[in-house]
Amino acid sequence: MLVRTEGLKKYFKVGRDQMLHAVDGISLGIEQNEILGLVGESGSGKSTFGKTLIGLHPRTGGKAYYEEQEIPAKFSAADHLAYSKNLQMIFQDPYSSLNPRMTVLDIVGEGLHIQGQHTKSQIKEEVATWLAQVGLNADHMSRYPHEFSGGQRQRIGIARAMIIKPKFVVCDEPISALDVSVQAQVINLLDDLKNSLGLTLLFIAHDLSMVRYVSDRMAVMYLGTVVECGPSDEVFFNPQHPYTKLLIESNPEPDPKAERARQHASIKGEITSPINMGPGCRFADRCPSATARCSVENPKTKHISDQHSVTCNLFD
Amino acid sequence: MSEMDDTFKDNVLEVENLNVEFSTYGGVVQAVRGVNFSVGRGETLAIVGESGCGKSVTVQSIMGLLPTPPGKITAGEARLRGNNILNLPAKEANKFRGVEIGMIFQDPMTSLNPTMTIGDQISETLMVHRHLSYSDASAKAVALLEKTRIPEAKKRAAQYPFEFSGGMLQRAMIAQSLACNPSVLIADEPTTALDVTIQAQILELMSELQKTEDMSIILITHDLAVVAKMADRVAVMYAGQIVEMGTVDEIFYESAHPYTMGLKEAMPSNRKDRAKKLTPIEGSPPDLFSPPAGCGYFARCPHAMALCETKQSEEFILTSSSSHFSKCWLQHPEAPKTDGLFQVGDDDAG
Numbered sequence: 001m002l003v004r005t006e007g008l009k010k011y012f013k014v015g016r017d018q019m020l021h022a023v024d025g026i027s028l029g030i031e032q033n034e035i036l037g038l039v040g041e042s043g044s045g046k047s048t049f050g051k052t053l054i055g056l057h058p059r060t061g062g063k064a065y066y067e068e069q070e071i072p073a074k075f076s077a078a079d080h081l082a083y084s085k086n087l088q089m090i091f092q093d094p095y096s097s098l099n100p101r102m103t104v105l106d107i108v109g110e111g112l113h114i115q116g117q118h119t120k121s122q123i124k125e126e127v128a129t130w131l132a133q134v135g136l137n138a139d140h141m142s143r144y145p146h147e148f149s150g151g152q153r154q155r156i157g158i159a160r161a162m163i164i165k166p167k168f169v170v171c172d173e174p175i176s177a178l179d180v181s182v183q184a185q186v187i188n189l190l191d192d193l194k195n196s197l198g199l200t201l202l203f204i205a206h207d208l209s210m211v212r213y214v215s216d217r218m219a220v221m222y223l224g225t226v227v228e229c230g231p232s233d234e235v236f237f238n239p240q241h242p243y244t245k246l247l248i249e250s251n252p253e254p255d256p257k258a259e260r261a262r263q264h265a266s267i268k269g270e271i272t273s274p275i276n277m278g279p280g281c282r283f284a285d286r287c288p289s290a291t292a293r294c295s296v297e298n299p300k301t302k303h304i305s306d307q308h309s310v311t312c313n314l315f316d
Numbered sequence: 317m318s319e320m321d322d323t324f325k326d327n328v329l330e331v332e333n334l335n336v337e338f339s340t341y342g343g344v345v346q347a348v349r350g351v352n353f354s355v356g357r358g359e360t361l362a363i364v365g366e367s368g369c370g371k372s373v374t375v376q377s378i379m380g381l382l383p384t385p386p387g388k389i390t391a392g393e394a395r396l397r398g399n400n401i402l403n404l405p406a407k408e409a410n411k412f413r414g415v416e417i418g419m420i421f422q423d424p425m426t427s428l429n430p431t432m433t434i435g436d437q438i439s440e441t442l443m444v445h446r447h448l449s450y451s452d453a454s455a456k457a458v459a460l461l462e463k464t465r466i467p468e469a470k471k472r473a474a475q476y477p478f479e480f481s482g483g484m485l486q487r488a489m490i491a492q493s494l495a496c497n498p499s500v501l502i503a504d505e506p507t508t509a510l511d512v513t514i515q516a517q518i519l520e521l522m523s524e525l526q527k528t529e530d531m532s533i534i535l536i537t538h539d540l541a542v543v544a545k546m547a548d549r550v551a552v553m554y555a556g557q558i559v560e561m562g563t564v565d566e567i568f569y570e571s572a573h574p575y576t577m578g579l580k581e582a583m584p585s586n587r588k589d590r591a592k593k594l595t596p597i598e599g600s601p602p603d604l605f606s607p608p609a610g611c612g613y614f615a616r617c618p619h620a621m622a623l624c625e626t627k628q629s630e631e632f633i634l635t636s637s638s639s640h641f642s643k644c645w646l647q648h649p650e651a652p653k654t655d656g657l658f659q660v661g662d663d664d665a666g
Contacts, residue, residue, distance in 0.1 A: 041511040042482075149600060150367075179366040180538060184582040184596035191593075206511055209541075213584035213594070237588065250516035252541035253586040256564045259545040266516040270481055 001029040002067060002200045003053065003087075003168050009061035010045075010052045014275060021274045022048040024224035025062065027301075030168070035194065035201045037215030037232060039208055039247070041271050045224040046204045047092070050170040053202070054087040055079065066168070084111065088166035092173035094153035098145040104131070104156055105141040111164045130159040134189060151182035155189070162193060170202045175210065187214060208251040212236040217307070220244045223274050223282035230308030240310045243283045281313060289314060327354040328499050328532045329378070329417075334392035334402075336373050339385060343605045347373045349556040351392075355500060360526065360533040362543040362564075364579070365553035368601060371536045374553075375502045377402065379419055380409040396500075415445050418493030422505035424485035428477045434461070434488045435473030441495040460491040464521060483514035490521065497529060504536045519546060540583055544568060549639070552576050555602050555612030562640030570658035572634055572642035574617045577657060611644070619646055619654050634658065 010023040022045045030036045038046050051057045053064055058074035065071065066086065072079050091097035098107055108130060109123040118126065128138035134155040145153055154174060161169055171190065175183040187210070193199055205211050211218055212232045219229040220243065228241040239245045246267040252259060269286045281287070284294040294313050301311045336348040348370040355361045363371045376382045378394045378401065393400045401412055413419075421427040429437055438460055439453035448456065454473070461469035464487040477485060486506060493501060503522065507515040523546065526533055535546055543550055543564065550567040552560040552575065560573035571577045581595040599616040602608050611617070611624045623645055632647030634640040646654055653659065 041513060151600075180540070180579055181366060181582045181597035184594035185598070187594055188596060208512065209584045209586055212586075233588070236586075247513060250513045251586075252512075252516070252519075252539075252545045254540035254544050254568070254580065254583050255586075256544040256547075256568050258586075259541075262545075266520055267513045270483055270514065 001065070002032045002034075003202075004029040004065045004068075005053060005062060006065075007062035008049065008052060008059060008064055010048050010057055011060045018275050021224050021277050023052060024274075024277070026221075026224075026226050027062075028219055028226060028229065030200055030202060032200055033194070033198050034217065035203050035215040037211035037218040038202060038204045038221060039206060039211050039218065040221035041206065043223075043271050043274070044221040045274070046221055047172050049221070050089065050172050050202055050204055054089060054168075054170055055083055056089070081114070084166075085115070085164055086167045087170075088161035088164055088168070089170045089172060090154075090157050090161050090174045093177055094150050094157055095145075095177070097157055098153055100145050103142050103144055104136075107145070107156060108159045108163055111160065115164075126163055127159075130163045133162070133193075134159045135185070149182075151178050151185060154178060154182075154186055158186070158189065158193075162197070165197070166199070168200045168202070170204070172204045173206070174203075176205065176207065183210070190214070208236070208248060209253065220247065223271060223277070225282055225311065227283065227312065228308075228310050230305070234305075234308050240304060240308070240315070241312050242287050242289050242314070246288075326356050328357050328397065329534075330354040330393075330395045331374070331378065332393045332395070334374060334377060334394065335390045336370070336377050336382065337388050337390050339388070345604045346607050347387075347556055347604060348377070349607060351553075351556075351558055353551050353558065353561065355532045355534055357499075357532060358526070358530055359548045360535055360546055362535045362537060362547035362550045363553055364537060364540065364543055364550060366538060366601060368604075369553045370556040371553050372504055375419070375504060375534060375536060379413050379417060379502065380404060380406070381413075381419075410444075414441055414493075414498075415496040416498055417500045417502060418496070418498035419502040419504065420486070420489045420493050420506050422508050424482065424489045424509075425477065427489060428485065428492075430477050433474050433476055434480065438473075438488070438492045438495055441492055445496050456495070457491070460495060461488065463494065463525070464488070464491045466491070482510055483517065486510065486514075486518050487521065490518075490525070494525065494529060498531060500532045500534065501526070502534045502536070505538070506535070507542060508537070508539070515542070522546070540568075540579060552579070555607065556604060557612060557643065559613065559644065560640075560642045562634070566635070566640040570634070570640070572632075572640070572647060572658040573613075573644045574619050574646070574657065575613045578616070619657070621645060621651075 006027050007025045008023055009025055012020040012022055014020045026049055040046050052059050055075040063070055105127050108127045112118045112123045112126060127141060131138050131140060136155055175186050194201060203215050215232050218232040218235045219226050222243050228235060228244045239248050250266055279298055280295040281299050284290045299311050299313045301309050302315045303309045331351060331353050334348055334351040338345040338347055351374055365371050377389050389402055394402045396412055396416060435454055435457045438457035442448045442453040442456055458469045458473050461473055466472050466484060466487050507518050547564045549563050551558045554575050560576050578597040582597060597616055602612050608614060610626050610628055614620050614624045629643050629645045631641040631643050645651055647659060
């Protein structure tokens with residue numbers, strides 16, 4: 001395992017005696033050169049998990065390991081410098097994640113600059129190489145972010161993360177702000193980089209079809225917990241947890257005949273607030289198969305096959 | 317005369333040769349360049365395309381919501397039951413907008429007034445257009461919220477937008493747009509900001525209300541999966557023009573324009589045998605400051621011919637039913653045959 005968590009927790013204090021349980025005990029592992037897809041509704045804690053994993057949030061509890069070495073719970077400045085060589089992140093919104101007052105050269109080269117092992121001209125050369133790698137022109141270096149389209153900005157964000165030559169990259173909804181035709185460009189680029197650099201990726205998204213397409217394994221999150229995890233095709237075509245089933249049933253596909261044949265069973269209600277949560281399964285209030293037991297007893301994670309695990313009381 | 321009456325019955329809304337320009341510091345952007353379509357009664361027409369293709373501008377022009385200046389409708393007509401509704405003074409426009417045509421927007425959080433309760437915003441519509449008293453309008457607002465299945469509608473009506481989740485806000489906006497029983501509902505990317513689970517709820521709600529209220533829907537989206545789920549007919553827009561139009565099955569199973577094909581191939585399939593790579597559409601849409609003389613898709617099209625660069629294609633009608641057309645020279649009888657694309661004379665192949 002390149003990266004691994006054990007019962008990772010991240011709570012936010014949101015007021016007097018109010019704790020928001022954003023990530024509440026997640027144990028996941030990601031193998032070298034693997035893409036793990038992380039899906040779930042907004043508010044399920046996907047991004048917080050990604051950020052906590054690479055130290056952008058101090059964690060509240062649990063453990064995280066990189067190459068089987070424990071990652072500190074709270075990063076010091078030195079930790080940030082040390083870990084950012086290997087752990088990087090690509091952000092969701094290509095508009096707000098690039099500093100509008102910096103040129104592309106400064107944005108992409110900043111990581112190298114901070115690490116202080118390159119001269120200015122070396123940095124410039126590296127930036128040019130990476131801009132070409134992600135399909136931009138080296139002439140774009142002196143431009144500012146507003147001069148680029150959403151897809152191009154996302155490429156700048158990718159170049160900024162990749163120039164450090166990280167081993168592990170958290171991609172936080174890298175395509176959800178992009179047009180369909182551009183999404184495919186970015187996905188193919190990530191796939192090429194994964195293969196040429198031997199990257200390991202945590203791919204966070206809410207587009208189930210895309211996550212299934214991109215990732216080797218897929219984990220489904222609900223209110224801070226992972227409810228199901230397994231090989232992508234297995235989770236997608238043979239979902240076990242009631243939530244995964246409903247999520248996949250709600251996912252429309254670009255095929256009118258299939259859509260007409262679809263049984264309409266949309267999921268009831270909305271995701272509840274993760275503030276001061278009591279015991280029991282988080283999905284109990286929306287679950288069509290919930291029993292009295294589900295609202296009092298925390299479900300345990302069971303393996304239904306070698307790689308496929310479900311966290312649900314129905315599987316005892 | 318009787319023929320005209322029939323046309324009104326079939327087509328609630330007809331748009332003809334719509335042209336919209338925006339004056340900017342950089343020059344004039346020709347955002348919409350000659351768009352024609354009609355919407356039948358009870359029908360759902362989806363307009364699909366990438367950002368900047370002019371789909372939102374088209375419906376904003378119909379609704380009289382185009383910011384003028386910089387926007388300007390330079391030509392065309394939009395007829396609601398036969399009467400032109402473009403370029404009307406606000407007083408005239410207010411007789412139909414929000415009454416006969418309702419509209420919902422992509423981002424409910426910024427489309428509703430944060431300083432008014434949800435109930436008051438819906439009542440306002442009824443008081444302005446239907447001249448109801450405040451108490452009658454408030455009671456009707458609660459009934460409308462119930463219709464869009466907002467639980468505890470009475471309590472919710474007294475709340476402000478910030479107290480609502482995204483999905484609930486979208487329901488409230490639908491309730492507001494239904495207040496005056498419109499015959500057409502324009503939905504501009506109604507579920508783009510929502511999760512799949514909430515998207516499914518909202519789309520199902522829209523389909524149900526369409527039946528009970530006997531509405532036509534114009535659905536603007538970039539998501540082909542949403543189109544497949546909702547649409548009866550589809551218009552594919554690119555660079556300010558409709559490049560292909562047909563029934564939902566024709567567009568998906570007999571795609572005749574290379575751009576439609578490109579959009580389809582850029583999406584991951586849900587089938588088990590996944591192709592190894594997605595096929596992106598390389599390049600980006602043309603600059604509409606000076607739109608190309610020929611086909612707007614020329615620079616990105618894998619099948620482009622010399623003719624495409626200089627001359628715009630006519631709209632070739634493809635099937636015996638006249639519902640399906642493609643604005644592409646490949647449909648010319650003398651054009652070379654192309655693998656994968658539906659072409660004239662392919663009727664048996666489909």
